[in-house]
């Protein structure tokens with residue numbers, strides 16, 4: 135029985151970056167899958183157990199944590215995936231907050247403007263991608279990770295968020311050589327490649343309403 139359990143819906147959503155981290159690090163976990171219908175009906179009572187009434191949640195033995203970015207930071211700290219010193223730890227946290235900003239913009243578009251606002255959203259996307267291309271360019275000319283010379287939880291969060299955008303617009307990174315090469319490097323990591331090509335991963339839609 136794995137020590138870790140991820141409490142989430144059968145979608146990628148805000149849990150996928152956590153799954154990418156665990157898979158790439160060769161850390162096993164249990165999917166404590168919550169069916170959306172049961173959640174909405176309150177039949178299983180899980181919503182009232184959640185600190186903020188939302189998922190994902192994460193169990194490490196008797197310890198239970200909510201908030202996707204808190205879970206990422208917790209695992210980053212526990213598994214040495216949060217930078218090499220205090221400065222890098224702060225920069226990893228800062229970049230992860232920038233990824234969260236992009237994820238929220240994407241989520242608002244996906245849930246509130248998907249039918250009418252796709253072109254408009256894609257027009258605003260380059261201004262966001264420019265930021266991450268520039269961050270990469272300032273770290274070993276973009277040949278390493280988003281911060282420093284070690285992978286961090288911000289990389290897994292950025293990779294998942296870029297995947298969401300590539301799913302929306304397959305050519306969205308065509309003018310971003312560093313981000314394109316960065317994604318290719320990460321998805322080629324053996325354990326991550328195995329997970330990304332697995333049925334369990336492919337079977338999960340990005341979100342329930344997606345497409």
Ligand SMILES: N[C@@H](CCC(=O)N[C@@H](CSC(=S)NCCc1ccccc1)C(=O)NCC(=O)O)C(=O)O
Nearest residue numbers: 143147148170187188189190200201202203341342
């Ligand atoms: N700040 C929180 C936000 C968590 C969050 O928004 N969770 C969503 C799921 S994450 C996500 S991708 N939401 C949009 C798509 C979705 C909606 C409903 C169920 C599953 C996915 C949720 O629990 N919705 C159900 C509810 O609020 O009762 C975090 O980062 O964990």
